[in-house]
Amino acid sequence: MTSPRHDYSVVIPAHNEAAVIERCLRAVMDDPQGMGEIIVACNGCTDDTAAIARRIAPQAKVLEIAKGSKILALNQGNAAASATPRFFVDADIVVSGKALRALAEKLDDSTEIRAAAPALNVDLTGCSAPVRSYYKVWMQQPYVRVGMVGSGFFGLSAKGLEAVGTFPDIIADDLYVRTRFAPEQRARVERDGAGAPISFTVFPPRDLKTLVRIEGRRRAGDMQLDQAHATDHSKRTTTGGTLLSALGKDGVGLIDLGWYMIIKTVGRISARRKVKAKQPIAWARDDSSRVS
Incomplete structure (x- = not known):
């Protein structure tokens, strides 16, 4: 058959x-x-x-x-x-088949788009105030708003798959995929062919302690990637200017920016200590948000 x-x-x-x-x-x-x-x-x-x-x-x-x-x-x-196209979806992500089909149309190999994702939705239900503050700022950064590919979801055309090749043994698989492509080869697709909005939903850590631990793992993974698989597209997109520009957008205030900076700083320090001590970089699983 x-x-x-x-x-x-x-x-x-x-x-x-x-x-x-x-x-x-x-x-x-x-x-x-x-x-x-x-x-x-x-x-x-x-x-x-x-x-x-x-x-x-x-x-x-x-x-x-x-x-x-x-x-x-x-x-x-x-x-x-x-x-193909081929979509890689973390099990704790929610994205509809309708959104996948709309993306598949954008990832036709007749276009220059090699990697794509729908608009990102963050479900902050049950999250503590510091976690909410962090994501309010994070959602305004270029990583999310310009050609966003990652955060547990990415779609690749046939040519995109060829460019990515075999996934190396690293932690930052999302960032590995993103940095294989120039900005014009990535797309954030917010609407389907009929004009209806499409998105995928992530469920972040519910408490500050878990978020800091995840941020430390994420940063260590980024450092690992930079050392072994850097490309011309590996330059960080979040800067002091992009952080300041987030103020006032979607209710982002100084307290939100303060929590974002604290969490990022603690995560960076944790990652550097691990790398300096040559500790293995292991997955840091978030069980706080894995509820049915």
Whole structure:
């Protein structure tokens, strides 16, 4: 029997994501024109992630990888996928199949766009005041507003996949993808062909302690990437000027900017200590936001 031909593929790396994998899959499957190919790359799972994925999406390819490794999951999931464009979606992200189809149209290889993502929505439900302040400022930075690719989601055309190649064994996979492309090759797509808004939703840490820990891991991953895989597009986009320009936008005030600077500074110090001590850079998982 011939396998159905798909318009796009979705790769979902998942490590012990039983609490959120159903939410992710039900959103991805929401495409009235027909679902894309779905690959759930379970890695190092000791919970029911794989069983839930098979129950919710029986048509999906569910891989069970013994080792817990997001990079291994990305590479094996990518190898198992057959269609392009190809989307890589963290299991705790929510993005609809309708949004994926709209993006697939933008990632046609007849255009210069190689990597794309919808508009980013941050669900701050239950977050503490410092976390809310941090994200109010972060959402105004060029990383998010100009050609945003990352934060748990990126889509690649066939040529984009070729440029990215095999994912290296690093922490900052999102930034690795982003820095393979010039700004004009990346796109933030806010509306579909009919003009309806499209977005994807992330669920940040709910408390300050977890956010600081995640920020330290993120910064260490950025340093690791700069050392081994820097490109002409690796220059940081957040500057003193972009931070000051955030004031007054969407209610951003001095207190918000203060919390943002404190969290960034503590994270940077933590990362530098780890790198200086030659400590291994490990994934720092956020369980505070992983609720069904």
